[in-house]
Amino acid sequence: MIMKNNKKQIKNEITDKINNKKLSFQTRAVHIGNDIDKDTNAIKRPITMANSYKLPHDPSVLNWSGVDDNIYTRNGGSNQKYLEKRIASLENAEDCIVLSSGVAALSGLFFSLLETGDHVIFSNVTYIAVYRLLNELFNKKFKVETTIVDTRDIANVKSAIKDNTKLIHIETPGNPTLSIVDISEIAKIAHENDILVSVDNTLASPYNQRPIELGADFSIESLTKYINGHGDSMGGSISGKAEYLDIIRRDSQVNLGGTISPFNAWLIMRGAVTLPLRMEQHNKNALKIAKFLESLSIVTFVAYPGLNSHNNHDIAVKQMGSGFGGVLSFGLDTSHDKHNEFVSNLNIITSAVSLGHDESLIVFIGEDDERQYLYPEEFNNGFFRFSVGLEDSNDLINDINQALIKTGIL
Numbered sequence: 001m002i003m004k005n006n007k008k009q010i011k012n013e014i015t016d017k018i019n020n021k022k023l024s025f026q027t028r029a030v031h032i033g034n035d036i037d038k039d040t041n042a043i044k045r046p047i048t049m050a051n052s053y054k055l056p057h058d059p060s061v062l063n064w065s066g067v068d069d070n071i072y073t074r075n076g077g078s079n080q081k082y083l084e085k086r087i088a089s090l091e092n093a094e095d096c097i098v099l100s101s102g103v104a105a106l107s108g109l110f111f112s113l114l115e116t117g118d119h120v121i122f123s124n125v126t127y128i129a130v131y132r133l134l135n136e137l138f139n140k141k142f143k144v145e146t147t148i149v150d151t152r153d154i155a156n157v158k159s160a161i162k163d164n165t166k167l168i169h170i171e172t173p174g175n176p177t178l179s180i181v182d183i184s185e186i187a188k189i190a191h192e193n194d195i196l197v198s199v200d201n202t203l204a205s206p207y208n209q210r211p212i213e214l215g216a217d218f219s220i221e222s223l224t225k226y227i228n229g230h231g232d233s234m235g236g237s238i239s240g241k242a243e244y245l246d247i248i249r250r251d252s253q254v255n256l257g258g259t260i261s262p263f264n265a266w267l268i269m270r271g272a273v274t275l276p277l278r279m280e281q282h283n284k285n286a287l288k289i290a291k292f293l294e295s296l297s298i299v300t301f302v303a304y305p306g307l308n309s310h311n312n313h314d315i316a317v318k319q320m321g322s323g324f325g326g327v328l329s330f331g332l333d334t335s336h337d338k339h340n341e342f343v344s345n346l347n348i349i350t351s352a353v354s355l356g357h358d359e360s361l362i363v364f365i366g367e368d369d370e371r372q373y374l375y376p377e378e379f380n381n382g383f384f385r386f387s388v389g390l391e392d393s394n395d396l397i398n399d400i401n402q403a404l405i406k407t408g409i410l
Helices: 002-018 025-031 078-091 102-113 128-141 154-160 183-192 242-255 262-273 275-294 313-319 336-344 393-407
Strands: 095-099 119-123 145-149 165-171 196-200 218-222 236-240 299-303 327-332 361-365 383-387
Touching: 025 078, 025 262, 025 275, 078 095, 078 218, 078 236, 078 262, 095 102, 095 242, 102 128, 102 165, 102 196, 102 218, 102 236, 102 242, 119 128, 128 145, 128 165, 145 154, 154 183, 165 183, 183 196, 236 242, 262 275, 275 299, 275 327, 275 393, 327 336, 336 361, 336 393
Parallel strands: 119 145, 119 165, 165 196, 196 218
Antiparallel strands: 095 236, 218 236, 299 327, 327 383, 361 383
């Protein structure tokens, strides 16, 4: 079967030579999924921008809804498969599926795993799309029961478990409050009750934290963020066991059409090469700026897992081996208008959504946020989510300082 042999060749080129867990994270980030192009001898994989592929002599041998054969790009393409090998290696997972966005990955996981009558427990602090998907779409349209709990306290999770609980979904660090959940403790109680665990790992990246190693069944990444790292392409990934990923791949790609574009897959593949180097700078910058902000009397709170003052700093130290990420949140003791004026006075830091870019991004989350009631009290008067970039930390601190002075609150 011609097409299946092609897939086997792709796998062998990648895995037989260098897919060795003894290799460092940095080396795997550079090499896994890459090889010499057989047609040109180029040392980088080309972008395959094709919708369709030549069929074998007898097309009836193909599984038209399958993902193993190169038939149609919605079913999967070579750039996607190369990237999946790299992400699976970085996550230390058996398999990985890459989709068109982080939300596509989240919705693909939920659509494939959950059925009417199932019950899901999820963190009170999660990405807004998760809140809407589970609490509104799945709960109201598909009759999936949902329970929102503060998953930082394992007792809350235990008390929420029902006979029909299918999945516990957590996000750590949580967006946007930077809450930390003990992944291994959640996995332990879940597996004792035959429940699956998914972890949104976006704010950590696999460089800082690998949920599969801590007992989770699935690790979800918005590849748009740190793994791509340049703010110029979108993608999402689900890593875990092949037995589940095969089902999710069929549903999410073939039936729901969440396939990533070859160009975006290629861009993210390129971005992943420098992930270790970039994360070191993000980690270092964010910690320095968090400490600076904590020293200012005008700042009401700073939420960053790397600070000793963080409520779950000890858990973060335990499960985030390389650093604490580049995102922090903080509040100012001032009015709503002054919050916005402060942002307008920043020169280097840009007011924009998203995170994990090369440049620093800040967004003011006002008092009208729809999930405000789920956040700790200090977040209820409006706060900033600050994605610290790769700039010189002193330049960023000076920019914050001059904006505070110009706004008249320092």
